[in-house]
Amino acid sequence: MLLQVLGTAAGGGIPQWNCACPGCSGARAHPHWRRRHASLAVRAAEGRWYIVNATPDIGDQIEDFPALHPGPEARHTPLAGLVLTDAELDHTLGIARLREARSLEVLATGAVRDALHTRLHLGAVLGPYTALTWRELPGERAEPLDEHSGLEISAIPVSGKRPRYAADSGPDDDTWVVALRLTDRATGASAVYAPALAAWPDALQKAVTEADCVIVDGTFWDDEEPRRTGISTRTATGMGHLPIEGPGGTAERLAPLGARCLYTHLNNTNPLVDPGAPQHERLAEWGIGAATDGMVIEL
Ligand code: MLT
Ligand code: MN
Ligand code: ZN
Numbered sequence: 609m610l611l612q613v614l615g616t617a618a619g620g621g622i623p624q625w626n627c628a629c630p631g632c633s634g635a636r637a638h639p640h641w642r643r644r645h646a647s648l649a650v651r652a653a654e655g656r657w658y659i660v661n662a663t664p665d666i667g668d669q670i671e672d673f674p675a676l677h678p679g680p681e682a683r684h685t686p687l688a689g690l691v692l693t694d695a696e697l698d699h700t701l702g703i704a705r706l707r708e709a710r711s712l713e714v715l716a717t718g719a720v721r722d723a724l725h726t727r728l729h730l731g732a733v734l735g736p737y738t739a740l741t742w743r744e745l746p747g748e749r750a751e752p753l754d755e756h757s758g759l760e761i762s763a764i765p766v767s768g769k770r771p772r773y774a775a776d777s778g779p780d781d782d783t784w785v786v787a788l789r790l791t792d793r794a795t796g797a798s799a800v801y802a803p804a805l806a807a808w809p810d811a812l813q814k815a816v817t818e819a820d821c822v823i824v825d826g827t828f829w830d831d832e833e834p835r836r837t838g839i840s841t842r843t844a845t846g847m848g849h850l851p852i853e854g855p856g857g858t859a860e861r862l863a864p865l866g867a868r869c870l871y872t873h874l875n876n877t878n879p880l881v882d883p884g885a886p887q888h889e890r891l892a893e894w895g896i897g898a899a900t901d902g903m904v905i906e907l
Pocket of ligand 3: 624627628629630631632633876877
């Protein structure tokens with residue numbers, strides 16, 4: 609299995625256009641602090657890739673990764689489709705950026721697909737430009753990622769956290785946000801990708817225990833961070849993101865695992881944005897790391 613991390617920032621990116629917090633200012637002063645919106649490329653087969661979550665940065669993310677470049681024919685792209693873990697704007701605005709595609713397959717849950725259609729009117733808006741083909745994300749029963757692929761994909765329902773634009777719509781269940789599980793049929797290797805975690809269900813615990821690589825929501829370092837930094841009146845948990853540190857945090861879940869564990873979807877207020885922050889040593893003591901843009905993961 610071959611995965612390529614295309615971005616590791618939460619909504620807004622690092623730096624965020626209207627923010628002068630220490631993380632964003634640091635990223636303006638030191639280009640190596642910069643992070644694009646959280647996204648992952650997955651190789652389905654030779655020359656066929658899926659992108660997990662279509663961020664506002666998707667055009668630049670494709671340009672930065674030669675395996676996703678078009679060719680040799682003028683309009684031939686190795687991008688086979690998109691997989692969505694949720695309907696949040698930072699994970700879906702990039703779909704419109706791909707409107708030059710001849711056609712585009714999108715795997716998503718029914719709740720996510722319906723929110724994009726009934727609230728963002730994506731089907732009506734993009735219909736005159738390209739043919740979007742929607743495929744229901746398999747549930748916990750894995751299916752081949754596509755007919756050419758040795759990879760299987762399944763989705764673990766995580767939470768009913770809706771995007772703000774769809775706060776009052778859709779099913780009252782936990783198919784709004786999923787964790788993806790990718791398994792290589794030939795080697796048995798598996799990876800879990802969960803960039804948005806408002807909860808840690810038992811099925812997720814089982815999947816990460818069996819996985820070789822786990823990449824999860826690292827939006828906030830601790831529960832008070834959004835209030836302390838003044839970006840919100842809510843805690844991290846209240847905003848739908850389990851914090852890294854502290855009781856009920858994700859670090860205590862990840863530390864005992866045998867898997868390679870990485871955080872993604874870092875908010876610009878997260879101290880991990882500074883590569884010299886002591887929190888990186890804390891992570892290392894727990895056997896965890898912060899994913900970086902451009903990281904290649906071979907399993
Ligand atoms: C989130 O991850 O909670 C959302 O992307 C926040 C947002 O919409 O900016
Ligand atoms: Mn987000
Ligand atoms: Zn900032």
